[in-house]
Amino acid sequence: MNAYLDILKKYWGYSQFRALQAEIIEHIGNGYDTLALLPTGGGKSICFQVPALTKEGICLVISPLVALMQDQVFQLQRRGIPAQMIHGAMNRMQIQYVLSNAQHRAIKFLYVSPERLQTELFRKTISYIPVSLLAVDEAHCISQWGYEFRPPYLAIGHFREEFLPEIPCIALTATATFEVREDIQKKLRFRKGSKVFQKSFARPNLSYSALYEENKYERLIQMLQKIQGSAVVYVRNRKKTQEVADFLQSHNIRADYYHAGLDAETRQNKQKSWIANQTRVIVATNAFGMGIDKPDVRLVVHLDLPDSLEAYYQEAGRAGRDEKKAFAVVLYTQEDLQAVVKNIERSYPTLEEIKEIYHALGNYLQIPIGEGEMNAYDFSLTAFAKTYQFSTLKVLNALQKLEEAGLLLLSENIGKLSQVRIKVSQQALHEFQNNFPQYRPLINCLLRHYGGALFHYSTPIFEDEMSRYTNLSQNALIDSLRYLHKLEIIDYEEKTEKPQIIYLQPRYSKETLPLNAKIVEMRRALLLNKALSVARYVDNSKQCRTSALLEYFGEIANDPCGICDVCVYQKRSELTEVEIISKIRSELLKKGKTKVSDLLYSMSGVPQERVFQAIRILSERKEIEIQGLYLQIKP
Numbered sequence: 001m002n003a004y005l006d007i008l009k010k011y012w013g014y015s016q017f018r019a020l021q022a023e024i025i026e027h028i029g030n031g032y033d034t035l036a037l038l039p040t041g042g043g044k045s046i047c048f049q050v051p052a053l054t055k056e057g058i059c060l061v062i063s064p065l066v067a068l069m070q071d072q073v074f075q076l077q078r079r080g081i082p083a084q085m086i087h088g089a090m091n092r093m094q095i096q097y098v099l100s101n102a103q104h105r106a107i108k109f110l111y112v113s114p115e116r117l118q119t120e121l122f123r124k125t126i127s128y129i130p131v132s133l134l135a136v137d138e139a140h141c142i143s144q145w146g147y148e149f150r151p152p153y154l155a156i157g158h159f160r161e162e163f164l165p166e167i168p169c170i171a172l173t174a175t176a177t178f179e180v181r182e183d184i185q186k187k188l189r190f191r192k193g194s195k196v197f198q199k200s201f202a203r204p205n206l207s208y209s210a211l212y213e214e215n216k217y218e219r220l221i222q223m224l225q226k227i228q229g230s231a232v233v234y235v236r237n238r239k240k241t242q243e244v245a246d247f248l249q250s251h252n253i254r255a256d257y258y259h260a261g262l263d264a265e266t267r268q269n270k271q272k273s274w275i276a277n278q279t280r281v282i283v284a285t286n287a288f289g290m291g292i293d294k295p296d297v298r299l300v301v302h303l304d305l306p307d308s309l310e311a312y313y314q315e316a317g318r319a320g321r322d323e324k325k326a327f328a329v330v331l332y333t334q335e336d337l338q339a340v341v342k343n344i345e346r347s348y349p350t351l352e353e354i355k356e357i358y359h360a361l362g363n364y365l366q367i368p369i370g371e372g373e374m375n376a377y378d379f380s381l382t383a384f385a386k387t388y389q390f391s392t393l394k395v396l397n398a399l400q401k402l403e404e405a406g407l408l409l410l411s412e413n414i415g416k417l418s419q420v421r422i423k424v425s426q427q428a429l430h431e432f433q434n435n436f437p438q439y440r441p442l443i444n445c446l447l448r449h450y451g452g453a454l455f456h457y458s459t460p461i462f463e464d465e466m467s468r469y470t471n472l473s474q475n476a477l478i479d480s481l482r483y484l485h486k487l488e489i490i491d492y493e494e495k496t497e498k499p500q501i502i503y504l505q506p507r508y509s510k511e512t513l514p515l516n517a518k519i520v521e522m523r524r525a526l527l528l529n530k531a532l533s534v535a536r537y538v539d540n541s542k543q544c545r546t547s548a549l550l551e552y553f554g555e556i557a558n559d560p561c562g563i564c565d566v567c568v569y570q571k572r573s574e575l576t577e578v579e580i581i582s583k584i585r586s587e588l589l590k591k592g593k594t595k596v597s598d599l600l601y602s603m604s605g606v607p608q609e610r611v612f613q614a615i616r617i618l619s620e621r622k623e624i625e626i627q628g629l630y631l632q633i634k635p
Contacts (some may be wrong), residue, residue, distance in 0.1 A: 001026060007053050008046070011079045018043050024170075024197045025051050028133070033194035034170045035139070035184055039201060039317055044172040045072060048135040052109065053081070057132030058102055060164075061111045062156060064138050064148070067267075069111040071292070076109055083109035086116055099125045114141075114152035117159045118409065126163050134164055136188060139171035140310065143183035144523055146176070148311075151404035157189045174317070175201075175310040178554040201313070201553045202561075205320045208545035209565035210330040210538035211604075216303050217244070219331055221251055222601050224281065227327055229298030230274070233283045234315055236304040242456065244303065245283040254280040260287035263421060263458045263491060289315060295322035302330045305340040308530040309537060309552050325563075330538050337535045344524075344531045347393045349401070351520045357398040358407075359510040360388045365501070372503040379501045382462050399501070401523075405515055409502040419458040419493040420446060420481070426455065432489055442480050445469050446490075458493060541566060565605065572605035580606060580614045585633070588624065593632040 004025050008014050017025070020036075021043055028034045029051040038044045052059035063069045069085045076083035084098045084107050101107050103125065110129070116122050140146035142153035160169060171184050181196060213219045224231060235241055241257035248255035256270050256279045273279045275294050282288060286306070300319040306312045312330075320326025349357065362369070364384050365377045385392040402408045422429060433440045445466055450459045463481075467474045478494070485492035508514065537548055545564035547557035560567050575583070580603075587602055588594055596615075603611050615631065618624045625634050 003054055004029065004050050007050050011053070011081060012046065017046075020197050020199050021047055027195055027197070028168055028170045029054065031168045033168055033185075033188070033190040035181060035190070035194070035196045036170060036172045037174070037176055037181070037196070037198040038172070039174050039199060039203065039313075044137075044174070045075075047172065048133060048170045049076070049081075049109070052133045052135075055132035057130035058105065058107065059109050059133040059135055060129075060131045061109060061135045061137060062114050062117070062153075063111055064113065064141050064150060064153075066113075067287075068137065069113075073109070073111055081109065082107040083111065085111035086122075087113065088115075092121070095121065099129070102129045105130060114150065114156060115411075118152070118155055123163075131164055131167055134160060134167050134169040136169065136171045138173060139184050139188075140173045140176050140180050142171075142187045143176075143180045144519075145179040145183055145526065146310070149523075151400050154187060154404065157187050160189055175313050175553065177310075177552070201550050201555055202546055202557065203317065203320065204561070205323050205325055206316070206546075207325070207327045207561075207563040207565075208316065208329075208549070209327065210332060210540070210545070211565065212333065213331045214333060216331045216333075217247055219601075220244075220301060220303070221248075221253075222598065223299060223301065223327075223329065224248070224253055226602070227299045229280075230277060230294065230296055231281045231299040231301065232288070232297060232315075232318060233281060233301045233303060234286065234288075234306070235283065236285065238285060238457075239453075240303075241283045241285060245281075248281055248283070254278070256282055258282050258284040258288045259457070260285065261419070261457050261459060263419070263493060266457065286311065286315065289318050292318070293321070294318070296324075297321065298324075298326050300326075300328045305330065305332060305336050305534055305538065307340065307343065307527070307534070309533050309549065310530075312534065312537075313549060313553075332538050337539060340534050341528060341531045344527045346391065347397060348524050348527055349394050349398045350524065351515060351517050353394065354398045354401055354515060354520065355510050355513055357388075357390060357395055358402060358508075358513055360384075360390070361399075361501075362507045364388070367503065367507045369509050370506050373506045374502065374504065376500045376502045379499050380462075380464055381499065383464050386465075401515070401520060407503070407505055407508075407513075409504055411500040411502075418461055418463060418481075420450070420454060420461050421456075421458040421491040422446075422454045423488055423491055429489070439480065439484065441470050442466075442472070442477070442484075458491065541569070569605035572603070573607060575606060575610075577610075577614065577617075580610055581617060584611070584614050584618065585623070588631060588633045593627075593630050596629055596631060599631060 001022065004022070005016070008017065020038065024034055024036045024047045028048065036044060036047050048059060048061070063072070066087045069087065073083045073085050084101060086095050086098050098110070102110050112122070136142070136156060138148070141148050141150040142156065143149060169188055169190070171188055176184065185194060211219070220233065233244060235244060238259040238261050241259050245255040245257040256273065258267060258270050262270070270279070270282070271292065274282045275292070297319045300316050302312070302315070306315065316328035319328050361384070364387065365379070381395060382392060385395045399408060399410055403410050424432070429443065433443055446454060449466070450461065453459050463474055463477055467477045470477060472480065481490070481492045482494070484490045533552060540548060544557065544560035544567050546561035550557045583603065584599065587599060600608060600611060615624070619626055623634055625632050
């Protein structure tokens with residue numbers, strides 16, 4: 001343990017480990033497989049990084065997100081620890097360079113996606129890399145019971161058996177039900193002596209609330225005025241991030257927006273500004289937050305409901321990592337409760353829809369029944385979905401189910417598209433078109449199909465569609481986009497490789513497709529049940545919020561938290577009339593002239609009729625003045 005503490009002090013500057021970290025590190029350091037369940041911000045990375053630094057060889061880290069890998073690699077490098085990553089935007093030469101560094105022990109940590117394990121180059125090279133530890137981050141992705149199930153994770157166990165049978169494995173996640181914990185250990189082929197370490201999911205400093213609210217924006221302003229400090233606001237779609245950020249700015253709140261459609265440099269700058277408190281509120285999709293360690297977030301608000309309580313716990317848990325009082329609030333309407341279930345129904349295909357998509361795919365790629373085995377085919381997800389009028393998301397989910405069944409293999413960049421952002425002003429763009437009229441059809445095509453969003457953030461484009469509309473060959477179109485990029489008229493982020501699908505088995509007919517109907521429907525039912533769990537959580541007005549979350553994750557809460565909206569409401573509903581009058585008087589003395597609606601908000605938990613009764617009493621006593629919608633203490 002002294003060696004581990006020395007490393008912790010040398011590279012991280014800490015003199016002791018957090019709760020459970022030492023036990024986890026010692027167990028994996030002794031060569032045993034380990035599953036570590038630590039809440040968001042609980043220091044999961046240190047649990048594998050510290051023991052890896054005491055071992056000869058390289059730690060192979062499997063992670064699902066490029067942003068997560070980039071952040072961890074950057075954090076290691078700035079501490080003087082050699083680390084590199086391999087991702088889908090790299091060409092073969094760049095990948096070979098990183099793998100060569102790994103072979104020659106020039107790095108200590110190598111980060112890859114689960115899809116990378118299946119590539120021919122990686123499998124040929126791994127036998128020559130001296131791996132000492134296998135770390136699987138966000139390990140819930142390996143389980144069909146998990147909220148972010150990813151079929152490529154299923155191959156990690158096979159990969160481990162084939163190439164790293166004697167190497168200890170540590171799996172890490174912040175959220176896992178009992179079924180997920182069991183599934184992770186089974187799928188990763190955990191060996192004798194393995195152990196699960198779990199820190200309580202309770203966050204004593206975090207007050208959870210779920211509030212029914214028709215006017216969400218107005219309520220958001222009230223919360224930000226009352227709760228000072230840094231905040232995150234989560235919404236479902238990219239357009240809404242900017243809409244909400246603009247609304248907050250119009251109320252003199254330093255806000256910015258963030259989503260996956262922004263280019264990497266812009267995302268990084270927005271993130272840095274927020275971490276440095278130059279931006280107070282970041283309005284984001286769920287693309288924001290992974291790997292970001294900002295301890296002083298005081299408020300996390302969800303304006304839209306997440307698809308699962310696991311996702312909610314992760315996102316809400318970004319508040320109060322410094323263990324000071326913080327708030328996690330969901331604002332919802334009746335329509336939101338219905339939409340969270342409908343979103344799953346719309347996006348997750350039924351067995352019949354999977355068969356339809358598989359059949360259409362064979363026709364689209366012109367593969368005869370009984371042929372195509374081990375052949376790779378270039379594939380455009382958007383063009384295919386448009387040709388057969390399928391939902392793009394439903395197609396992607398269907399392809400993942402077919403991959404899970406061992407029928408297809410999807411390339412790592414299957415859903416990735418080229419992106420464009422216009423870098424100049426509208427006036428400058430107009431002048432450019434006048435000076436270079438040969439580019440007018442291309443620019444008009446961009447604006448007609450992708451709109452004003454191009455001036456604000458990187459937008460996915462479809463070169464094959466644009467080729468048809470502009471009457472340019474696809475090669476000529478791409479050359480033009482590259483030239484406009486060189487002139488700094490646009491920022492063109494070109495996809496590096498054509499997405500591909502590999503048929504692992506000969507094409508089946510629709511009727512003979514060997515899919516397990518029971519498993520497909522079970523998975524669909526599981527996701528629907530997770531969505532229903534979210535609806536039940538927010539629509540609950542009797543059970544303590546923390547108790548409800550702990551119960552969901554298989555943990556028993558001994559006592560109510562005392563600080564969530566349910567607990568506060570129960571306490572306040574028991575207040576005497578004298579206590580309510582005293583609270584109102586105290587609020588008005590503190591704030592001066594106050595809107596009735598603001599007073600009701602500050603007294604949330606006290607039944608409204610009792611607040612109005614107390615206001616009447618104070619008015620009759622001539623202690624307060626009522627001026628329209630405002631109240632104030634009488635001079």
